[in-house]
Amino acid sequence: MLHYHESHLIAARQRQKTEEFQVVYHIRAKVERKIAEMVNHGMRQARYIGWVKKELQALWTGAAVNLKRLFKLIQGDFCRLRGALDSLFARKSRPMRLPAVSLLTRSGQTMPFLGELD
Numbered sequence: 001m002l003h004y005h006e007s008h009l010i011a012a013r014q015r016q017k018t019e020e021f022q023v024v025y026h027i028r029a030k031v032e033r034k035i036a037e038m039v040n041h042g043m044r045q046a047r048y049i050g051w052v053k054k055e056l057q058a059l060w061t062g063a064a065v066n067l068k069r070l071f072k073l074i075q076g077d078f079c080r081l082r083g084a085l086d087s088l089f090a091r092k093s094r095p096m097r098l099p100a101v102s103l104l105t106r107s108g109q110t111m112p113f114l115g116e117l118d
Contacts, residue, residue, distance in 0.1 A: 038065055 003009070015021050035043075041061050046054040073084060 034065065038062065041065060 016025075038061055041064065043058065043061050046057055048054060048057060
């Protein structure tokens with residue numbers, strides 16, 4: 001005998017094979033990893049009573065996780081750091097460049113942690 005939710009399970013498995021699901025799941029996996037990291041830093045249960053204090057705890061935990069990620073980026077792979085900064089300041093109409101990099105290029109200065117300036 002089949003499970004009474006068998007038709008839903010079959011439909012879900014078929015949907016998982018579509019390209020649209022793969023794109024969405026790729027994004028979802030990244031988000032779920034960050035949520036899991038925040039849970040490891042104490043977000044499963046709030047330490048304080050009251051909505052405002054809980055919200056503040058969530059914001060501080062998110063900031064700590066973001067700083068931790070930034071420090072890992074700075075300490076490790078400088079190419080990834082430059083790519084992250086470029087994408088942060090990118091504009092669709094212009095090539096991806098940091099405003100600081102273009103100003104330094106004009107002045108003749110260099111920023112060794114950003115790599116070679118074009």
